[in-house]
Amino acid sequence: MKLRRLNLGMDRFSGFYLWAAMIVLFGIWVPDTFLTTSTVQSVASQQAITAMTGLAVLVPLLAGQFDLSVGAVVNLTTIIVACLQTRSGWAMWPAIGVAVLSGVAVGVVNAFIVVRLKVSSFIATLGMATVVTAVISIVSGQSQPLPPSSAAWNNLTQTQIFGIQVVFYYLVALALILWWLLDHTPAGRYISAVGGNPEATRLSGVRTNRWVALSLIVSATVSGVVGIFYSSLDGPSLTFGPTLLLPAFAAAFLGSTQFRPGRFNVWGTVVAVYILGTGIQGMELVTGVQWISDLFNGIALIVAVAFAVWRQNAAEATRTRNNARRRPGSRDSQQANPPGGGDASDGGVGPADIAARDASAAAAETHA
């Protein structure tokens, strides 16, 4: 019994062990550059942007929807908030307000296309991402706006608290809010039920369209806010947004193997981002090359999904064996501690299914 519980811990928290191993490895390998406060600071604040984007895609994924427009929306608000301040002379807060609203607007359009026009979210948000890219060109006039120079603007994300930039604490706050929303409110229950089986959820009297729409609006809104933070932290960039997309999905899928294996979850996503970020930072310090992050994120996405599929198959095999040995009326001890995560088989949709379903289209997206 004790042994089994220990295994379960390894299973659900394997990410932490991996993380610790990486810190030890790079700590021994390149102690002078890796074990420094500047490394901690840069990983904490840089990855906060990725983690928040990961949380943005997590919400629609839980509802069984893809939002591929998050990268474009991040970029859109990055540019809008900068242009309004430096080119139109707006004050900071109104500029932020309008930028965030533009993000919300993209979410509303996404929701309309998916819920009313019944276009699959994959296609709808892929199309919207491209439309938004065009809007960015129109707004920016194809030239990168100057970063706003006010102190308030820089302090928005760069103020240090306990030696770490405040943007990291924004991530913590966002994670807490989404954790509450997804795990402790009826809205979260409805969203994950829709993701698991939309028809069964509808027939339970749940207004599924509403929750699908909400999930897409939440992801676009969060992305909009992330764009503001990015603009303040690193300055407006015309090309940064799309590079966020893959790490965000990699984190969400990798996160679905942690804490609650088989389900997308908030803390798994956040931890996954930091595991990847630590690994990338360490490798960059060791090798000094720039392509490490692409390599790392791409491999991580594939490995995470392959792992989820493998785990699902293992769980199914175990279930088949368990069912064979189950007797009516007897307490089946095997049922209590499934060695694998319980994700989907018939009728249900887990991370592995979602990944498999749109695998080919995902390949198309990375080229876009």
Add this chain to the structure above:
Amino acid sequence: MAGRELAETARAVKSGIPLLAARGLTKAFPGTVALDRVDLDVSAGEVHALLGENGSGKSTLIKVLSGYHVPDAGSVEIDGQPLEFGSSVSSYDLGCRFIHQDLALVETMTVRDNLMLGAGFPSRLATVRDRAAEREARQMLARAGVAVNPKQFVSALSPAQRTGVAVARALRGDVSVETKVLVMDEPTATLPEAEVTHLLEIIRAVARGGVGVLYVTHRLDEVGRVADNLTVLRDGVKVADAAARGMAREDLVRLLVGSDFEEPPRATGPLIPSSEPLLSVDGLTSESLDRVSLEARPGEVVGIAGITGSGREALLGTIFGALPRFDGRVTVSGREVHRDGAWAAVSAGIGYLPADRKSNGGVMNLPVRENLTLARLRPLWKAPFLRRTREDAECRRWFEQLSIRPKDRFNETLERFSGGNQQKVLLAKWLRLEPRVLLLDEPTQGVDVASKAEIHRQLTATAHQGAAVLIASSDVDELAAVCTRVVVLHEGHPTAELQGDRVRVDLISREAHGSEPTGRTT
């Protein structure tokens, strides 16, 4: 082909010598003995029914035959050749074929292409020889006694025809391997009555061809109709091995369950006979319904009968809003229910248990707890959190009340529960709302006998508490057992209504098929 026919005749003559002979099969899993010294013989030309409740060891036995499980002791011979345990190749090579509930047909392809997929298309210069393939497909179908055009798409076939195609595919085998034993795992679980008859004919025909058929089913009424002999397993032990004909249903149930078990009491009818209808449906019209009007009073259990295509399978879903409604009104206690979706019906006090629990009933990858409370979370919500302790307490109570097993494992995902227990969970989801009207499509399909009785007991109790319960079922026995009144549909329209003493299996069936004999019912 001529050689093959000769061989068949020869084998049919040998009839009586077991094709499948299992001796002393024993398989233990930690904590349980799934099979305890089980013997089983199936002869050429015999249909042998294998019966048992969920967890009795049936599936373990089948999985031993298919090479999935390695037994701890015992032996299996197929036509005199020893089966090598744990090897699906050996099982296949010796001539064992398996048809599961999931037929594994490609619906978007034609019957012909489905039949050719396994063993390969006849081809010349890497090009499929269409006519040769079609000829071959026709022969295969004829051998299985299935009257289907090989050019048809599988998606256009009735469920019984699809099973027939799967049988034809199983019988084909390789050129080198003849099919000797055909194992069918609950092929009729999801079939309507008329289709069952058709399928049972196919199975008889296959057996006449000299194959030994091992037939697993939950439907006791078809045992006597199709099987020559039967074996009953209970808790891994063979408790009966007898001729199928002349076995009384009550005896079978006693063997299956292991104790005398009482049939649930029937609801008595409207609590107040002259009371106002709780549910009234007026002129309901849809793709498969034609101006259906009916009423149900508190305390009534109304059955909906009819052959497939009569509108029986669509009526309750249309009332609820699961299926689109073209025209007509639905009212609960005089208040009209909006047609724009299931949520309106739920808030009007209607609960609906769909026929297909995997695709429409439950969210399989979520915990049972979340399934149970999904339809109404408001009482559990106390800002800012959902009250988990209260939710757990409710789950515990429902597990207790409906004897859901395994006990109190409501944090497990729904898919981990057996069919009967899943169905009880989904029923509990609605009972929890104390619905005024409860609609159930095929409430006990693919459910073991004990769970079935429990579900019936709950339905009767719900009616006694003043709800109106409507059950649409292809299982006429079920309707006769629990309903106070049965409405029979024909071509989308109610054509008969049976009440009181007239709620009987024979009368319901006669009305469902119409007064004149119906030729093709599929």
